[in-house]
Amino acid sequence: LSVISQLQLPPVVLGCGNFGGIGSAPAFFGQGETEEQAFAIMDAAWALGIRWLDTADAYGGGRSETFIGRWMRATGNRPRITSKVFHPMSEGGDRGLGRSRVLRQLESSLERLGIDRLDLYLAHDFDPETPLEEVATTFQGLVELGLIGVWGVSNFSAEQLVRLLEHGRPACVQNSFSLLDRRDEQDVIPLCREQGIAYQAYSPLCGGWLTGKYRRGQPPPPGSRMTLRPEPYLHLDHDGVYDLLEQLDRRAAARGASMAGLALAWVLSRPGVSSAVVGPRRPEHLQAVVEARALAEVGREPVLP
């Protein structure tokens, strides 16, 4: 029998990984969306009813949390917030999930955000140097102190999750999941369903690949992620992927939707997926969320085999 998950996540969460950088990579700290652009994206998301933001201490070297904190003070809006800990905040800075580091990083996240409690706090990655018992007791202790609502983990394999469950119970797993990254269907998603753990998909558009901006035999458009940080996606540049993208394009056109809208609808319709974290670069990109919501209302027919 599956346990009912205690954590109610909204279907769509706004990812703030592009604010002031490209995720946690120190080489891009200070780049990415400016504060003004980030405010415009958060305003547009709020107007669409998106009430949960996803960030991390290391996104933009702290800029993502700082921009969110300033936006909340400027607008009076108070979304729910996920933050994370693991990656260094500067080139060569310390990393990991050791107890004293997590406490220090949480304190600095709360300060940048200007709040006294996070709704969801995630271990941003598996840390081979910190015993899982220490990780579980540290995060559970933060819940008991009232500094976070619930905790979870990100980028964990099924095997790492099984080992973690011997020591504590995360409320959420946040992993990469999209039409072009279906690895978790094999084990992590079924395990989360069985254990009553919410599964949240990040990179539902596979970093932009599922929007149609990358075409067979053509160079990536200027300024796109493939021109800035291509390493995680180089394996996608082959015919099988372009065949799938062309199929997605045809099916989206048949429904009057964009590829991004249909790809997001696909993620949200997968059994066991509670929520997706989207990463728009500008307000217009949120049109994909509007389309995905409309497609979800049409029915739960499979959008691709």
Ligand SMILES: NC(=O)c1ccc[n+]([C@@H]2O[C@H](COP(=O)([O-])OP(=O)(O)OC[C@H]3O[C@@H](n4cnc5c(N)ncnc54)[C@H](OP(=O)(O)O)[C@@H]3O)[C@@H](O)[C@H]2O)c1
């Ligand atoms: N836990 C983790 O380790 C982890 C890892 C990655 C992400 N995340 C979270 O998940 C969020 C989303 O991740 P992601 O940025 O990889 O998500 P994504 O939605 O798969 O990809 C975002 C990229 O797709 C392009 N894009 C998005 N919407 C578009 C649209 N409607 N039309 C055309 N292009 C569009 C942009 O590419 P261009 O930049 O090329 O314009 C954007 O940078 C992050 O902000 C972060 O909060 C978490």
